Amino acid sequence: MREQLKIVGFAAVVCLVCSILLALVSSALAPRQARNKANDVKTKVLQVFGAEVTDAKGKLCISQDALDALFAERITGLVLNADGQIIADCAVDTLTPQQISDRDKVTGMKAFYPVYIYKDPETSCKQYAIHVSGKGLWSTIKGFMALKADLSTITGVVFYEHQETPGLGGEVEKPDFQDGFKGKQLLENGKLCEFRITKPGAELNTHSVDGITAATMTCRGVESFLNEDFKVYNTYFETLRAGQ
Amino acid sequence: MAKIRKIVTDPLVNNNPVTWQVLGVCSALAVTTKVSTAVVMSLALTIVLCCSNVVISMLRNMIPNKIRMIVELCVIATLVILADMLLRAFVYDISKQLSVFVGLIITNCIVMGRAEAYALQNPPFKSLLDALGNGLGYSIVLILVASLREILGSGTWYGMTVLSENWYTGNTLMLLPPGAFVIIGLLIWFQRTFISKSLREEE
Numbered sequence: 001m002r003e004q005l006k007i008v009g010f011a012a013v014v015c016l017v018c019s020i021l022l023a024l025v026s027s028a029l030a031p032r033q034a035r036n037k038a039n040d041v042k043t044k045v046l047q048v049f050g051a052e053v054t055d056a057k058g059k060l061c062i063s064q065d066a067l068d069a070l071f072a073e074r075i076t077g078l079v080l081n082a083d084g085q086i087i088a089d090c091a092v093d094t095l096t097p098q099q100i101s102d103r104d105k106v107t108g109m110k111a112f113y114p115v116y117i118y119k120d121p122e123t124s125c126k127q128y129a130i131h132v133s134g135k136g137l138w139s140t141i142k143g144f145m146a147l148k149a150d151l152s153t154i155t156g157v158v159f160y161e162h163q164e165t166p167g168l169g170g171e172v173e174k175p176d177f178q179d180g181f182k183g184k185q186l187l188e189n190g191k192l193c194e195f196r197i198t199k200p201g202a203e204l205n206t207h208s209v210d211g212i213t214a215a216t217m218t219c220r221g222v223e224s225f226l227n228e229d230f231k232v233y234n235t236y237f238e239t240l241r242a243g244q
Numbered sequence: 245m246a247k248i249r250k251i252v253t254d255p256l257v258n259n260n261p262v263t264w265q266v267l268g269v270c271s272a273l274a275v276t277t278k279v280s281t282a283v284v285m286s287l288a289l290t291i292v293l294c295c296s297n298v299v300i301s302m303l304r305n306m307i308p309n310k311i312r313m314i315v316e317l318c319v320i321a322t323l324v325i326l327a328d329m330l331l332r333a334f335v336y337d338i339s340k341q342l343s344v345f346v347g348l349i350i351t352n353c354i355v356m357g358r359a360e361a362y363a364l365q366n367p368p369f370k371s372l373l374d375a376l377g378n379g380l381g382y383s384i385v386l387i388l389v390a391s392l393r394e395i396l397g398s399g400t401w402y403g404m405t406v407l408s409e410n411w412y413t414g415n416t417l418m419l420l421p422p423g424a425f426v427i428i429g430l431l432i433w434f435q436r437t438f439i440s441k442s443l444r445e446e447e
Contacts, residue, residue, distance in 0.1 A: 009306040014315055020321040025326055029333040036336040061330040161340070166277040167419040214416055 005113040006077055041097060042071045044160045047073075048129050049118045053159060077116045082109035084235025085239040097161075101133040101142050113232050118146075125149060130233045133227025137217040139163030141172060141225070145181070152187040159222075169218030178208035192234045197223040251373045257379040257439060262385040263432045264413055265289075267353040269418045273424040275345050279402045282390035283383075284338050285345060290379030292327055293355050294372055296320045301363040301371035325351045332411045354382055389427050 046053045051070065053062055062070070077092030092114045100112050116129040126149045133142040143159035159172045171177055185206045186192060196208035198217040204210065211219040267428045268289075275285045299319050300307075307315050328346045331339035339346070349355065360377055364373040394400055397418035399407035417423045 007311055010306065011307055011311055011314070014318055018318055022325055023330055024324060032333040033329070033336075036332065040336065040340075054248050126419075164430055165419055168416065 007059050015120060035064065037097060038093065039067055040095075040160075040235065042067055044144055044158050045073065045129055048146045048156045048158045049116075050146070050156060051129055068143060074121065075116050075118050077114055079235050080113040080115070080232065082107070082111065082232060084113075084232050084239075086236070087112070097142070097217060100131050103134070103141055108228070111234070113229070115233070115236070118142075127155065128237075130229065132152050132226055132229045134221060136162055136164050136172070136221040137169050137215075138165070141218075143172075145226075147186070151241060152185050154181045154184045154186070157181040164215070164218050169212070169215040170216060171212045172218060172222065176212075177212055184209060186230055186234070192230060195223065195230065248370070249372065252377040254378075255374075257381075257385060257435070260385060260435070261354045261357070261378050262382055262428070264268055265357070265390050265396045265436045266432070267357055267427065268382055270314055271348055271352055272382075272389060273421045274348070274393050274430060275342070276386060276390040276424055277397065277419050279387060279390045279394050281341050281345075282386045283288060284342060286330070286343070286379070286383035286386050287350060288346060289354070289382060290376070290415045291351055292320070292323050292349050294356060294375040295323050296355055297358055297363040297375035298368050298372040299323075300359045301366060301368040312364065313356075313360070316356060320355050320359070321350050329445070335363055385428075385431065388431070392427050393423055397423065416428060435436040 002036055003024075017240040029150065043053055047068070051069070051074075053067060071093075079087045079090040079092055079095065081087050090112070095112055095114060100114055102108050105115075114131050116131065116160060118127040119125075120127075127146055128149070128151060129138075129144050129146045131142070132145055133140055139162055141159055141164070143157060143161075146156045147153060157178045159178065162170065162172060164172065166169045183206075184195075186195070188207065193207045197211045198204065198208050199211050200213050202208075202210075255261055257266070262272055264271065270287060271289075275281045296316075296319055300316055303319075305314070316326050324347065327349070330337070331342070331346060358371075358375060362374045364376070391392050391401060394402075396412045399405060399409060399412045415423075417426075
């Protein structure tokens with residue numbers, strides 16, 4: 001009997017010590033982790049607008065405070081729902097990375113579609129960035145796409161998160177693939193046109209880019225979620241264009 | 245002194261945890277597509293292994309025999325979660341690359357195996373050395389496999405171009421898990437046939 005009590009007692013002490021330790025560390029580090037996550041999104045948004053905030057290896061080359069300041073100074077945002085309507089009193093920087101990429105299991109739509117608006121400090125020219133994400137082959141691929149003020153010309157794409165096979169589908173994170181999007185058009189004669197990712201070597205037009213060799217499934221996934229997301233965003237962009 | 249040195253050097257080649265004891269193969273398959281992730285995984289595993297061996301060795305006279313494995317698991321799991329939280333707070337980029345594999349350190353048989361086989365019978369300092377040796381042994385194999393896979397698969401090493409894309413087409417097999425199976429299999433064969441031959445004959 002004493003033996004058993006000793007065992008239970010020892011187990012209880014071990015559990016208690018471990019859980020207290022974890023709870024302490026977790027609460028001490030939580031703000032830092034949250035900041036890292038938020039700044040990661042901010043970095044990508046600035047990056048897609050062509051602001052030089054990272055070095056060649058993708059490491060942040062300005063301080064986190066400078067990043068916050070830069071983001072606050074140049075970027076405003078709004079959030080759309082799946083119908084392309086603005087959700088009032090919802091700020092882009094309060095959304096977590098999960099919220100902007102999780103899709104509803106039934107409808108396949110996301111609940112939040114953020115739009116980031118970049119204002120150039122010198123020319124006060126506007127650019128827009130949208131968040132695009134969806135299934136690749138193995139994982140959810142997430143990215144940002146920047147558009148010119150005409151809301152049709154793509155100025156840049158950054159796919160910042162994925163778990164595709166390195167060297168195959170993983171090439172979506174490489175500039176080789178992403179640079180192909182630059183200058184392409186979402187619209188043709190004012191209508192949204194289906195965007196294609198073709199087999200490498202096929203003839204390209206203004207609505208298609210070269211795919212990645214040996215990563216057909218990943219490219220197909222990217223193609224389909226890009227088109228789905230374009231539809232939602234375009235509903236909102238139509239209203240903007242009508243107002244212009 | 246020679247004995248103490250042997251604790252560290254023995255697991256490097258002759259008694260290597262991956263190629264001789266065939267432990268930790270799961271992660272050796274998963275994180276070896278690139279050298280950079282393999283290096284971080286090696287570091288993380290070695291650190292967790294050292295801490296867990298020392299802690300368990302210090303508790304070894306108190307741990308009731310009947311629940312020793314549960315206690316070991318509890319200690320290891322705590323350390324791994326700590327490591328994961330620290331990575332996420334201080335080196336966010338790397339933690340994103342490793343994602344699920346940090347959690348997988350818990351299931352790495354090397355950690356549990358060394359706690360069970362060594363730390364429970366030996367004092368903390370010797371356990372630390374044993375952990376260091378096994379951690380390094382694991383690292384050697386991991387980095388070797390990752391180097392071969394990255395060079396043959398993508399023509400790069402640690403992100404630097406080794407085989408130019410102009411004349412070398414990456415071998416896709418090397419980037420997929422079966423490629424790691426083939427390489428680890430060859431390594432095990434190589435070691436058992438050539439390096440540890442005398443060892444086997446002694447047995």
